[in-house]
Amino acid sequence: MAKALMNYLDPGAIILGVEAGNDQEIIRILSDRLHSLGYVKPSFAEAVLAREAELPTGLPLGSDNNVAIPHTDPEHVLKPGLAMATLCKPVAFSNMEDPDEKLQVSVVFLMALSDKDQQIEMLQEIAMTIQSADTITALMQSNTVEDVARLLA
């Protein structure tokens, strides 16, 4: 049985209502958090940005609040972890399925993955979370880490 998403999210890596100019800026902000919390190597941010440019991670949810799940290869990761941001104004990410299509993204999960078999529960939990429009809406309305913790517990 998968554990709740809050078991994977570091409270220090939850940033709510952040203002970011574009996808690269929010990836850098979240990567800095994961780096200062000891999850990833200094090379992580650039590796995620390079991958995002080539193989984007925007996921269309059929609403105004789309989600992106940037990540990169395990060699840039020290230990598995998860960072999350909600954006006060959406930024454009390219659609994973069709890079020519831009999606307005309001919630970003930055994943530090070290091994596919170790992180399957975290990945499944993210998928379950984003499949609930109510949860995404409530995340967007969360003002504190405590709100998020209650929602994703």
Next chain:
Amino acid sequence: MTKQKTVLFACGTGIATSTVVAHAVADALKERGISFNARQCKVAEVAGQIDDVDLVVSTAQLPKDLGKPVITTLAFLTGIGKAEALDKIEAVLRG
């Protein structure tokens, strides 16, 4: 007994979304009475792994003309269009 078919699950890193999709498809098709061999790789590696594969299921754009059936879908991540995607996969695996 017919030989089990092989499905290659692909995504950008070969460890993240393809893992979710592989588990979701295996669970859902088990309920429909279908089992298959599953492998995973990066989209960049698909062309080199295609020979013994019956179907490629990918979350990211694949090279064109792989010569095998290909289903590119985000349904197992977003939940949108999941039943239709499963129907397509089932049709290939039963074919």
